[in-house]
Amino acid sequence: MSNLFSLNPSSSFPYLSPLTPPKKFSFWKAKPTFQLKKPALVTSVLSTKTDPQIPQSVQTFWQWLCDEGVVSSKTPVKPGVVPEGLGLVATRDIAKNEVVLEVPKRFWINPDAAAASEIGSVCSGLKPWIAVALFLLAEKSREDSKWKFYFEILPQSTDSTIFWSDEELAELQGTQLLSTTLGVKEYVQNEFLKVEAEVILPNQKLFPSPITLDEFFWAFGILRSRAFSRLRNQNLVVIPFADLINHSDIVTTEDHAHEVRGPAGLFSWDYLFSLRSPLHLKAGEQVFIQYDLNKSNADMALDYGFVESGSNRDAFTLTLEISESDQFFGDKLDIAETNGLGETAYFDVKLDRPLPPAMLPYLRLVALGGTDAFLLESIFRNAVWGHLELPVSHANEELICQVVQKACKSALSGYPTTIEQDEKLIERGNLCTRHEMAVKIRAGEKKVLQHIDKIFAERESELDGLEYYQERRLKDLGLVGEQGEIIFWE
Numbered sequence: 001m002s003n004l005f006s007l008n009p010s011s012s013f014p015y016l017s018p019l020t021p022p023k024k025f026s027f028w029k030a031k032p033t034f035q036l037k038k039p040a041l042v043t044s045v046l047s048t049k050t051d052p053q054i055p056q057s058v059q060t061f062w063q064w065l066c067d068e069g070v071v072s073s074k075t076p077v078k079p080g081v082v083p084e085g086l087g088l089v090a091t092r093d094i095a096k097n098e099v100v101l102e103v104p105k106r107f108w109i110n111p112d113a114a115a116a117s118e119i120g121s122v123c124s125g126l127k128p129w130i131a132v133a134l135f136l137l138a139e140k141s142r143e144d145s146k147w148k149f150y151f152e153i154l155p156q157s158t159d160s161t162i163f164w165s166d167e168e169l170a171e172l173q174g175t176q177l178l179s180t181t182l183g184v185k186e187y188v189q190n191e192f193l194k195v196e197a198e199v200i201l202p203n204q205k206l207f208p209s210p211i212t213l214d215e216f217f218w219a220f221g222i223l224r225s226r227a228f229s230r231l232r233n234q235n236l237v238v239i240p241f242a243d244l245i246n247h248s249d250i251v252t253t254e255d256h257a258h259e260v261r262g263p264a265g266l267f268s269w270d271y272l273f274s275l276r277s278p279l280h281l282k283a284g285e286q287v288f289i290q291y292d293l294n295k296s297n298a299d300m301a302l303d304y305g306f307v308e309s310g311s312n313r314d315a316f317t318l319t320l321e322i323s324e325s326d327q328f329f330g331d332k333l334d335i336a337e338t339n340g341l342g343e344t345a346y347f348d349v350k351l352d353r354p355l356p357p358a359m360l361p362y363l364r365l366v367a368l369g370g371t372d373a374f375l376l377e378s379i380f381r382n383a384v385w386g387h388l389e390l391p392v393s394h395a396n397e398e399l400i401c402q403v404v405q406k407a408c409k410s411a412l413s414g415y416p417t418t419i420e421q422d423e424k425l426i427e428r429g430n431l432c433t434r435h436e437m438a439v440k441i442r443a444g445e446k447k448v449l450q451h452i453d454k455i456f457a458e459r460e461s462e463l464d465g466l467e468y469y470q471e472r473r474l475k476d477l478g479l480v481g482e483q484g485e486i487i488f489w490e
């Protein structure tokens with residue numbers, strides 16, 4: 001039976017279709033420690049032109065934004081060198097919700113820009129992210145690109161796990177993040193080989209200098225870490241200048257970016273990308289946003305190349321499935337699909353949070369058999385999910401408890417270090433960025449597995465006190481009293 005459940009580290013689809021837009025608008029995310037370093041920013045920011053800390057490329061980029069009318073003396077932020085790399089820093093006090101920058105549509109890098117470009121003719125059948133990746137690379141290689149100065153300030157790579165060496169990845173042994181990373185790398189490589197054969201090589205006029213796999217990965221990394229999604233009409237858009245903004249978990253709302261209509265030059269109106277500061281800031285402080293409240297630390301590591309230290313982003317994705325060899329496979333699948341799930345279901349479990357609501361019903365469904373199998377009959381089809389939301393039978397509940405605990409223990413045995421060993425390493429404090437990320441990720445996953453294991457161990461110890469389907473049914477029929485006593489006809 002245990003093969004009906006898997007705690008498969010090669011986790012879920014969201015990762016394997018990397019640039020599908022998430023729920024709302026978002027960007028990226030992180031942690032609070034950076035505030036401490038604010039005072040160091042003041043001089044670097046308030047005197048961009050002369051401060052040697054500001055690279056020449058950033059000064060040139062800033063001048064370009066001034067020349068294009070994107071920024072003016074009224075713009076309350078400037079680029080600065082901050083602990084997170086480059087960032088945006090207030091040049092005067094900024095009120096909460098005040099607009100800090102606006103970028104006209106003509107500077108946005110998105111599928112529309114790709115379609116309107118020289119390579120547009122070959123972009124139409126491509127996945128949006130691939131079209132934008134090719135567009136980025138094609139523009140980057142052009143001397144006369146409109147975005148020339150923007151490309152100069154983009155990083156060569158990030159600390160995303162897709163850029164880690166084998167040695168660095170070895171620190172992630174046993175983790176879901178490792179298999180997700182390898183899955184994403186394979187996915188990107190396959191997409192590259194396909195687009196290379198079908199688009200790049202047959203169109204040498206459009207792509208005079210060959211695009212390498214490394215360059216394609218660079219573009220992918222740029223999109224993962226810098227593209228905004230979930231704007232009103234934009235699921236994937238890179239906004240030069242706005243993408244200098246860093247993440248902080250001090251910010252607990254996500255609604256900072258908007259698409260508005262407004263003046264985009266002396267005499268023209270256009271769509272503008274408008275970014276508001278979620279916090280009140282003093283001059284010299286860095287502007288932060290919240291990239292995405294829902295991402296786990298593994299998502300953060302993969303997308304942005306950093307993780308948060310607190311435990312609220314620790315997560316583990318449980319992969320559950322209805323086995324094709326299950327004699328009730330068809331009925332179970334039908335019930336799962338009627339309730340928005342499928343043959344395989346993914347449940348993101350977070351530390352110290354309740355289990356996802358559909359997880360227990362799905363587990364009970366997967367485990368349903370023996371004398372409980374009557375619930376799978378078609379006359380129960382409309383009501384069965386409701387029954388599965390509560391314990392079905394002692395045997396069914398016991399089975400799910402045992403299988404989940406066994407799976408947690410098996411997953412835990414796949415990590416070479418213990419949580420205590422990981423915590424000691426972090427306490428020592430001399431780890432390099434990637435090593436520290438790896439240790440935090442693997443400790444976090446193990447904590448969540450222990451959390452799940454504990455939930456099901458406790459549940460197993462309470463099995464005798466639970467109320468099951470048959471008792472509920474007898475109660476509904478008035479045959480059992482509230483205390484469980486049998487009511488006889490008089």
Ligand SMILES: C[S@@+](CC[C@H](N)C(=O)[O-])C[C@H]1O[C@@H](n2cnc3c(N)ncnc32)[C@H](O)[C@@H]1O
Pocket residue numbers: 028029030031084085086087153154155158159225226243244245246247248303304305306
């Ligand atoms: C949208 S870019 C922000 C600008 C970026 N700092 C730069 O230098 O170009 C996102 C990247 O900034 C960095 N970043 C943003 N917020 C961070 C944070 N809280 N901690 C560490 N790095 C952060 C990460 O490298 C991330 O991939």
